[in-house]
Amino acid sequence: MLLATSYGLNNSHTKTIHVGLQRTNEEIFKPAVKLGGHSADGIYFDADCWQQFQDNMELMNEYLSSDNRVKPNFVVLKNITISFTTSYGSKSILIAYKEEEEENSNGNLRKEEDAVDSTPSAKKRRTYVTAVVMQKTTFLGLRSIVKCVDARLKQLEYLSDNVNKCALYLIQEIELKLPKCFINQELLKLTLRGNCEHIERNVRTQINDLTFLDMYFNIIFLELTSLRYNEIFHIILSKRESLA
Numbered sequence: 001m002l003l004a005t006s007y008g009l010n011n012s013h014t015k016t017i018h019v020g021l022q023r024t025n026e027e028i029f030k031p032a033v034k035l036g037g038h039s040a041d042g043i044y045f046d047a048d049c050w051q052q053f054q055d056n057m058e059l060m061n062e063y064l065s066s067d068n069r070v071k072p073n074f075v076v077l078k079n080i081t082i083s084f085t086t087s088y089g090s091k092s093i094l095i096a097y098k099e100e101e102e103e104n105s106n107g108n109l110r111k112e113e114d115a116v117d118s119t120p121s122a123k124k125r126r127t128y129v130t131a132v133v134m135q136k137t138t139f140l141g142l143r144s145i146v147k148c149v150d151a152r153l154k155q156l157e158y159l160s161d162n163v164n165k166c167a168l169y170l171i172q173e174i175e176l177k178l179p180k181c182f183i184n185q186e187l188l189k190l191t192l193r194g195n196c197e198h199i200e201r202n203v204r205t206q207i208n209d210l211t212f213l214d215m216y217f218n219i220i221f222l223e224l225t226s227l228r229y230n231e232i233f234h235i236i237l238s239k240r241e242s243l244a
Helices: 047-055 057-065 112-116 136-144 146-177 185-205 210-215 217-226 229-243
Strands: 002-008 016-023 029-036 042-046 075-077 080-087 090-097 131-134
Touching (some): 002 217, 029 146, 047 075, 131 136, 146 217
Antiparallel strands (some): 002 016, 029 042, 090 131
16 A cells, blocks of 8 residues: 555554555555454455445444344445454454455455565465454454544545556656567566656656645655555556557
8 A cells, every 4th residue: 555554453453454545456546444454464445435334333333332142234335244243252343355256355446465466367366255353442443543544535535646647657657768579577677776766757747736746756656666566567567468
């Protein structure tokens, strides 16, 4: 995620919330919330799904706080299910992708492992369903930072247009420096390294928002070229293959 902010939901930080800009299958960045657990995977919410999640938080709180052992019916938010269960003898909320739809995460948001892997065909198909379990303490930690998450999403929505322009202009500038023949990751890396200052300057001159340039451009350019290097290669390679 770009411009990510993280919040721990319990004292051990085994459950976390990350708010940032996540790339979609349409190759654009959109504000997203990632609910993480012990594993590297997490549950991704786009802005609409996050609002739906909040709309059901009172139901979750009632289940976790009451002495009533009756379990409400599970709730479906797009391709995410919220189930009311128990773990280690305590009431818990289980948040998971619907198994048949896990490969297409919420709102076409790409998961981090999908984004990093530039050769999807070589990746082993997972046979488990990503899920996060929250007991009452963790849920209360989540509820306490909802306003922070909402404020961050609002800010990211404002920034997303310029971030996507940066990503588009960056790819265009790199493509201008690449040879028309065969390319690989090493060639892309050398091209970017040898022309980084020139590419950065050209991308900067195409952005008209002076506040964005002053406050966010440097970190966005660094995150795109450092954290999203494999994605850039994948996009350029896919474009080359579609034109072949």
